[in-house]
Amino acid sequence: MAIKTRGLSKDGCREMTAEEFKRWLKKFDSDRDGKISREELQDAVRFTGGWFSTWKHRRAVNDADADGNGFIDDVEMNNLLEFAQRTLGMKIVAF
Template structure:
């Protein structure tokens, strides 16, 4: 379930819109609760070829979880997209 994107940028990053990012991320919502847990984020990182998936997912959740409930929900997806741009070899296109 690798990241499927429209293209790669000059620097080799996967390019996708925020909506494409949301759809891709929801594939990892194993319990279908509408939130991304640390373990689900680790799966997404691992599948996309990322290293240190558990460490990055723990850091990612801590960095973007505005309400400190331990999950990323729809209100925090924008924060996770910003995290992905910095740490997960993704470029979010703002169309």
């Protein structure tokens, strides 16, 4: 379940499109409910080799979770994309 990226940008960030990011993240939806929970998000980031502290995964969900239900659904996925760019060293590009 590696992150398939278009490579690294000049600043060392992983590059991928928004759709590639969403497809990759949905692979971690272990209960297949169509939403990403805190635990599933933590699993996704740990899979990339990053250490994702309890504080950081809560912050990611809280930043992305517009309705406050503790999950990130398709509508809120863009909030998570912004978090990934700011915090996880990813660059979302248009192709």
